[in-house]
Amino acid sequence: MRPKPFQLMLxxxxxxxxxxxxGGALAAAEDLRSSSQPGEIITMKIDGWTCASCEKDVHAAxxxxxxxQSAEVSYPSGGAIVVCEPGQVNHDQLVQAIRGxxxxxxxxxxxxxxxxxxSIVKNEGSVFGNFWSSLFH
Numbered sequence: 001m002r003p004k005p006f007q008l009m010l011x012x013x014x015x016x017x018x019x020x021x022x023g024g025a026l027a028a029a030e031d032l033r034s035s036s037q038p039g040e041i042i043t044m045k046i047d048g049w050t051c052a053s054c055e056k057d058v059h060a061a062x063x064x065x066x067x068x069q070s071a072e073v074s075y076p077s078g079g080a081i082v083v084c085e086p087g088q089v090n091h092d093q094l095v096q097a098i099r100g101x102x103x104x105x106x107x108x109x110x111x112x113x114x115x116x117x118x119s120i121v122k123n124e125g126s127v128f129g130n131f132w133s134s135l136f137h
Contacts, residue, residue: 039069039083042091043115046079046098048108058108061101065093074120079113081120 046058052075062071062080067088073080082094091112098110 038086040086040089041115042082042084042089042094043113043118044080044082044094044098044110045113045118046073046108046110048102049075049106051075054106054108057101057103057106058098061097062094065089065097068094072120077118077120079118079120080110081118 049055049058055073055075058080059071059073062068062073062082065084067085069083069085071080071082080098082089095110095112098108102108
């Protein structure tokens with residue numbers, strides 16, 4: 001039985017689009033690793049938040065601290081991983097910043113925990129790639 005030209009064409013288009021999406025995501029990840037500057041990593045456990053929208057408050061508070069390069073905040077993981085300029089930020093500054101982000105409904109409490117004890121999985125990739133991977137899980 002000979003494959004039909006339409007089926008071959010459809011398969012070729014699908015593989016081409018999938019390859020572009022995956023290849024682009026891999027290239028972006030490699031660029032991020034090579035361009036990121038080394039920094040001190042501080043891992044924090046955060047209590048007192050009640051929903052995923054609290055992530056924005058905590059993230060903004062951490063980024064307002066002078067010397068913080070980046071912050072990955074995750075309500076489902078229960079904490080944050082902060083990258084700081086070495087020697088520029090102490091743990092108390094970050095704890096106070098998170099406490100200061102509290103509001104009438106939520107009182108945030110943060111504690112520094114050993115690095116590697118909190119894992120935050122980011123869902124990166126293109127919208128098209130995420131759509132296709134969600135179909136097969």
